Amino acid sequence: MVTEVSRGRTSRHGCSKHLPATISLVCFAVALSRGAFAVEPGNVTIGPVNITPTVEAETRYIDNLYRSRSSEQSTWASEVAPEIQAWVQSGPSLYSLSYELKDYRYFSQHQEDFTDHKVNLDIAHQFTSRHKIDVVGEYLAGHEETGTGLSEGVGEIIGEPVEFDRARAGVEYTYGNQDSAGRLVLAARALDLEYGNFREQTQYFDRAQKDFASTFFVKVAPRTDVLAEVRYIDNEYDRVNPQNPGGSLDSEEYNYFVGVEWQATASTSGNVRLGGYDRSYDSSGRDDDDGFSWEVGVTYWPRTYSRIDLGARRFSEETNGLGDFINTREFTLDWKHDWGGRSSTYVTAAHFREDYSGANRDDDFINLELGYTFAARRWLDLGMGYRLEDRDSNLQRFDYTRNAYFLELELSL
Numbered sequence: 524m525v526t527e528v529s530r531g532r533t534s535r536h537g538c539s540k541h542l543p544a545t546i547s548l549v550c551f552a553v554a555l556s557r558g559a560f561a562v563e564p565g566n567v568t569i570g571p572v573n574i575t576p577t578v579e580a581e582t583r584y585i586d587n588l589y590r591s592r593s594s595e596q597s598t599w600a601s602e603v604a605p606e607i608q609a610w611v612q613s614g615p616s617l618y619s620l621s622y623e624l625k626d627y628r629y630f631s632q633h634q635e636d637f638t639d640h641k642v643n644l645d646i647a648h649q650f651t652s653r654h655k656i657d658v659v660g661e662y663l664a665g666h667e668e669t670g671t672g673l674s675e676g677v678g679e680i681i682g683e684p685v686e687f688d689r690a691r692a693g694v695e696y697t698y699g700n701q702d703s704a705g706r707l708v709l710a711a712r713a714l715d716l717e718y719g720n721f722r723e724q725t726q727y728f729d730r731a732q733k734d735f736a737s738t739f740f741v742k743v744a745p746r747t748d749v750l751a752e753v754r755y756i757d758n759e760y761d762r763v764n765p766q767n768p769g770g771s772l773d774s775e776e777y778n779y780f781v782g783v784e785w786q787a788t789a790s791t792s793g794n795v796r797l798g799g800y801d802r803s804y805d806s807s808g809r810d811d812d813d814g815f816s817w818e819v820g821v822t823y824w825p826r827t828y829s830r831i832d833l834g835a836r837r838f839s840e841e842t843n844g845l846g847d848f849i850n851t852r853e854f855t856l857d858w859k860h861d862w863g864g865r866s867s868t869y870v871t872a873a874h875f876r877e878d879y880s881g882a883n884r885d886d887d888f889i890n891l892e893l894g895y896t897f898a899a900r901r902w903l904d905l906g907m908g909y910r911l912e913d914r915d916s917n918l919q920r921f922d923y924t925r926n927a928y929f930l931e932l933e934l935s936l
Contacts, residue, residue: 562904565936571611576936579604583929588632589678590670592922598631615649637684639665657695664688673725673843676920686719706740727764733757746786754778758841770806776839777801778816793821802839809847812880832857846882851875865898886916906931
């Protein structure tokens with residue numbers, strides 16, 4: 524018997540990287556997922572509180588641990604991620620607190636071993652059918668995988684992962700609902716990032732970020748809204764590198780969009796936002812920037828048991844060492860197909876075009892993941908797959924190709 528793929532707005536991460544700021548508050552995004560598990564976790568109930576424990580584990584072979592062009596080091600690795608979530612459902616409102624540990628072990632390079640700790644708070648409270656609020660909070664004591672972030676191009680020589688502490692919080696208020704003639708969504712977020720080692724270099728990348736967004740929807744058809752949206756992003760860095768001639772990295776950015784959003788019809792749902800961005804710096808040594816911006820996300824169900832997600836967007840990323848910021852264009856394709864019985868497959872592909880404003884660096888980056896999942900039991904999924912990373916830069920020291928082959932499982936009660 525063929526099962527039906529969920530039509531929720533979740534990606535392989537549990538949330539979409541392509542959702543606009545006013546929607547993505549309900550989950551903080553971040554790195555590639557581990558596929559499309561179908562485990563239905565069991566709960567332990569204590570009064571009104573439900574407790575849901577899960578464990579995910581993966582072993583993989585990596586042919587280029589350090590993401591290096593010239594010093595390719597292969598290794599076997601493991602990742603174990605137990606999580607416990609306590610949650611309360613009260614009518615349409617949901618309150619959740621979770622803790623997740625991720626333990627990374629590299630069998631040939633133990634200096635890369637690391638354990639991340641993450642705590643999440645999620646509150647979705649509906650006062651009435653026209654008033655609701657979402658509150659999220661996250662604390663992560665984590666690390667950047669070697670060869671990513673601040674260690675791009677030097678992963679094989681630094682000797683250990685770059686560590687950081689990151690705190691994030693956000694609130695989103697919605698007036699109206701999907702059936703209203705008009706709907707207003709207001710959102711605010713804050714982030715605080717501090718690196719923990721290699722302080723001689725990393726101290727200059729500690730920062731605080733504030734985001735604000737306002738979106739107004741007008742219904743033009745039963746399942747279709749047009750929208751206008753404004754976003755504001757403010758980044759303040761704790762320190763200025765005296766050796767950087769550009770001066771402070773403190774910046775402000777505005778994004779303006781108009782667009783359309785449609786809910787699930789017989790086979791599609793999605794949103795399109797078109798507009799522009801305007802980025803400015805406190806320092807006269809850095810170049811302000813502006814231009815065209817877009818966000819597109821479309822979900823298509825060719826069959827009830829097959830789902831395709833297409834995404835494209837332009838967005839700004841903070842620099843990881845070169846230039847003023849990274850002007851990024853992202854294009855993604857996700858396909859999940861249930862083959863009947865207990866088997867499903869998925870494909871996730873992404874292409875990033877990264878232009879480093881204020882520096883002579885342009886990268887093309889490709890991510891690909893192919894996976895197979897077998898639902899052995901309601902509480903047990905088994906999987907296997909392949910991952911590819913390929914970076915092509917005009918600065919050759921950043922070029923690399925990395926292949927990984929993995930086996931994985933997810934357990935619950």
